[in-house]
Every structure is written in structure tokens, then in C-alpha cells.
Amino acid sequence: MTALALLSTEGEGFDAPGSEDFELPPLFTIAGFEVTKVTLLVVASVILIGAFFYLAARRGSLVPGRLQFAGEGAYSFIRNQLGRDIIGSADFMTFVPFLVTLFFFVLINNIFGIVPLLQFPTMSHIGFPAALAGLSFVVYNTVGIRRHGFVNYFKDTMFPPGVPKPVYVILSPIELMTILFTRPLTLALRLFANMFAGHLLLLVFILGGEYMLQSGGFAAILSPFAFGFGVVLTFFELLVQVLQAYIFTLLSSLYIAGALAEEH
Amino acid sequence: MEGTLNVVGYGLSAIGPGIGVGLIFAAYINGTARQPEARGILQPIAFLGFALAEALALFGLVLAFVL
Numbered sequence: 001m002t003a004l005a006l007l008s009t010e011g012e013g014f015d016a017p018g019s020e021d022f023e024l025p026p027l028f029t030i031a032g033f034e035v036t037k038v039t040l041l042v043v044a045s046v047i048l049i050g051a052f053f054y055l056a057a058r059r060g061s062l063v064p065g066r067l068q069f070a071g072e073g074a075y076s077f078i079r080n081q082l083g084r085d086i087i088g089s090a091d092f093m094t095f096v097p098f099l100v101t102l103f104f105f106v107l108i109n110n111i112f113g114i115v116p117l118l119q120f121p122t123m124s125h126i127g128f129p130a131a132l133a134g135l136s137f138v139v140y141n142t143v144g145i146r147r148h149g150f151v152n153y154f155k156d157t158m159f160p161p162g163v164p165k166p167v168y169v170i171l172s173p174i175e176l177m178t179i180l181f182t183r184p185l186t187l188a189l190r191l192f193a194n195m196f197a198g199h200l201l202l203l204v205f206i207l208g209g210e211y212m213l214q215s216g217g218f219a220a221i222l223s224p225f226a227f228g229f230g231v232v233l234t235f236f237e238l239l240v241q242v243l244q245a246y247i248f249t250l251l252s253s254l255y256i257a258g259a260l261a262e263e264h
Numbered sequence: 265m266e267g268t269l270n271v272v273g274y275g276l277s278a279i280g281p282g283i284g285v286g287l288i289f290a291a292y293i294n295g296t297a298r299q300p301e302a303r304g305i306l307q308p309i310a311f312l313g314f315a316l317a318e319a320l321a322l323f324g325l326v327l328a329f330v331l
Contacts, residue, residue: 019329081308186319193322247315250308 014211017203022124022196040098041122045108049101075233077104080248086253095256098139102132103249106191113199114234121241124195126188133188136252141179153259187251194244198237205230209260270328277324284317 026034037211056071064072078100083092106123123129144153157179158172209226212219288308292310 079295178273189326190315190319193319193326197322197325243315247311250312251315254312 014208017200017207019196021203022199024120037120038122038125038128041112041118041120042128045112045122046104049104049108074104075100082246082249082253086250087257088251091260095139095253099249099253102136102252103245106132106248107242107245110195110240110245113195113241114202114237121195121199123191124199126192129188129191132191132248133184136187136255137184139250140255140259143256147260183255187248191244191248194240198240201233202230202237205233272298274324274328278321281317281324283319284320285314288317 024036024038025037027040028035041103052072053075056067059065060068078091078258079096082099082103083096084085086092086097101229109122109128112118113124144157148156159168159173160171160175163171205226209223209230212226214220288310291295292306
């Protein structure tokens with residue numbers, strides 16, 4: 001990858017990390033499907049989330065235990081902050097299961113990026129965020145069409161009231177593009193690019209530090225700074241990963257709220 | 265020296281979102297300083313705006329690799 005070669009001008013033998021670092025070799029093959037680490041991480045995340053909420057909800061008591069308290073806190077944060085406050089108390093309960101699942105699926109898969117030994121964010125492969133964004137796209141358009149009818153939904157979106165007539169020439173195509181292309185595209189690309197860039201950033205510092213250590217001399221003395229910065233950036237990545245999971249769910253919720261609203 | 269102009273282009277394209285993110289947080293800090301109770305209402309809006317502005321910079325990063 002030549003794009004990042006600028007970073008490695010000092011060391012002649014240094015192989016700068018690039019997009020080829022994201023292409024993992026298949027571990028084994030099941031019925032013609034090549035199973036990579038990414039596939040296993042997704043399966044692990046589903047099992048992890050399922051087990052956590054199953055165990056938290058299994059023995060529901062009036063005075064919650066530690067696990068039940070954690071599960072209820074996690075659930076009610078999404079329900080209140082991202083469900084009720086945005087979609088409105090009339091019909092938010094329908095979407096709470098979707099939003100909670102979406103948030104925790106994205107969150108756990110992001111956090112895999114900084115868990116030692118795993119250290120690969122699943123969402124840095126465009127296929128996963130694209131599928132999630134596609135799901136969001138189907139949900140908000142379906143509820144919009146169901147609520148208002150096919151014609152009215154597009155009419156309300158494309159022709160918002162209170163706009164001077166000539167402006168519709170520009171506004172209507174933009175609004176149509178927004179609900180059909182821009183929203184799912186930005187939803188998928190935002191999550192993908194954040195995870196991709198974050199993982200690449202960590203690779204640059206850790207692999208760069210390793211190279212400096214091996215090249216000896218003055219560079220080897222400075223290499224602890226590279227490793228130290230790598231550790232600092234790992235914590236920064238944790239912030240970004242939680243934030244991106246939150247934003248993905250927040251935007252999905254906002255799009256659903258927009259599709260349900262009477263006046264666009 | 266080797267590399268592509270893509271990275272220079274990405275650097276230039278990051279200026280706009282950088283200014284945008286700065287403006288968003290400036291407004292958020294201003295609002296909170298004037299009315300501390302409004303913090304809870306302003307926070308999701310600020311982070312939403314931050315995410316939207318940051319997305320532009322990240323699209324630039326993706327394009328720097330793709331092109």
C-alpha cells in the first residue's frame with residue numbers, strides 16, 4: 001500500500017501497515033465456506049451477548065443482584081436514552097429490542113479491537129456495517145411506509161410544507177437521495193472507516209515501535225515512546241468504539257423517529 | 265521519498281471537518297457555560313453533530329486508500 005508509505009520514509013526495510021493487514025487468512029473450511037477469525041469473532045459476540053442477557057434475566061428478583069443490575073442498567077440506558085426520548089413514548093417499545101440488539105452487537109464487535117489476543121475490530125470489514133446499515137434502512141423505510149402509506153411517505157419526505165415553490169426543484173431530489181442512498185451509505189461508512197482507521201493507527205504505532213526496537217541504535221532508545229503512545233491510543237480507541245456504537249444506534253433511532261413523525 | 269498525492273489530498277480534506285468539529289464543541293461549551301442545566305439536552309446533539317462532521321474526514325480517509 002503506497003498511501004501510507006510516507007510514514008515509513010526513515011526506515012528502508014519497514015513495511016508500513018495498510019489495507020492488506022485486514023485480509024486475514026482462513027483458519028479452516030466448512031462446506032466450501034472459508035472461516036476466518038472475523039467469522040469466529042461475530043459468532044463469539046452473539047454467544048457472549050446472549051449469555052450475558054440470559055444470565056442477567058434468568059432469576060429476576062425484586063432486589064436485583066449484581067448481574068441483574070448490570071443487565072437492567074444496560075437495557076434501560078438504551079430504552080430510555082435512545083428509545084423513549086427520541087422516538088416518543090407512544091410507539092417506542094416496538095423498536096427497543098432492535099435498538100438494544102444493534103447497540104450491543106456493534107459495541108462488543110468494536111471492543112474486540114482492543115481486547116488482548118483477539119485485537120481485531122469486526123466492523124473494519126465493510127460487509128458487517130453494510131449489512132447492519134441495510135437492516136436499519138429496511139426498518140425505517142418499512143415503518144414509514146406502514147404508518148403513512150407508500151405515496152404519502154414519499155410525498156411527505158420530498159415535499160415538506162412551508163417551502164417556497166421553486167426551492168422544491170432542488171430540495172425534493174436531495175430529500176429523496178437522503179432517505180434512499182445517503183443515510184444507509186453514511187451509516188455503514190462511518191462505522192467502517194472509524195474502525196478501519198483506529199486499527200490502522202494502532203498498527204502503525206505498535207509495528208513501528210517493534211521495528212525501531214529491532215533496528216537498534218538511537219531508534220531503539222526511542223521505541224518505548226512509540227509503545228507508550230500505542231497504549232494511550234488504545235484507550236482513545238475504547239472511547240471511539242463506545243461512541244461509534246452509540247452513534248450508530250442514535251442515528252438509527254433518529255431515522256425511525258423521522259419516518260414515524262407526522263410532519264417531516 | 266515515496267507515496268501518493270492521495271495522502272496530501274486527505275490532509276487538505278481534513279481541514280474542513282476539523283474546523284467543523286471545533287465549532288460544534290465551541291457551541292456546546294458556550295451553551296453549557298451559559299446554562300449548566302441544559303447540559304443533558306445539549307450532549308447528544310453535540311455528539312451527533314460531531315459524528316456527522318467527523319464522517320466527512322473519514323470518507324476522505326477511505327477515498328485516500330481506494331483511489
